[in-house]
Amino acid sequence: MILVAIGIFFIGNDELNEYNQNSNYSDEYMKINTDPIFSYTPIPEEVKEKMLGFSMPENIPLSFDELSYLTLSYYGFDGNTHVGEMIVNKEVAADVVDIFKEIYEKNILLIK
Numbered sequence: 001m002i003l004v005a006i007g008i009f010f011i012g013n014d015e016l017n018e019y020n021q022n023s024n025y026s027d028e029y030m031k032i033n034t035d036p037i038f039s040y041t042p043i044p045e046e047v048k049e050k051m052l053g054f055s056m057p058e059n060i061p062l063s064f065d066e067l068s069y070l071t072l073s074y075y076g077f078d079g080n081t082h083v084g085e086m087i088v089n090k091e092v093a094a095d096v097v098d099i100f101k102e103i104y105e106k107n108i109l110l111i112k
Helices: 002-006 013-021 027-032 045-051 093-105
Strands: 038-041 067-075 081-089
Touching: 038 093, 045 081, 067 093, 081 093
Parallel strands: none
Antiparallel strands: 038 067, 067 081
8 A cells, every 4th residue: 555655646626626627527427427437547638737836846757657547436425426536656556446446346435
């Protein structure tokens, strides 16, 4: 789990909330589409722009090519399915997706 924590970069809550409002994975989307989502991809350009200078300082020796963008379903404390987004080192992306899938399948509740 320590390897996962080292590779995580978060988008600030305001930026993420704004992005989620324009995302296909909003709470409204999940009310219609009940299939859980567990995926990883290269980081979308609009997310890179939000990260630069905030959670991704411009002077660190890390490339966006070394990172993956995860989209993960989870159960919130309200009992509903939500979708979260996470950035991790691409070397651990598949493992993190598998961990979150297992957490989801076991109905473990998570806070954003």
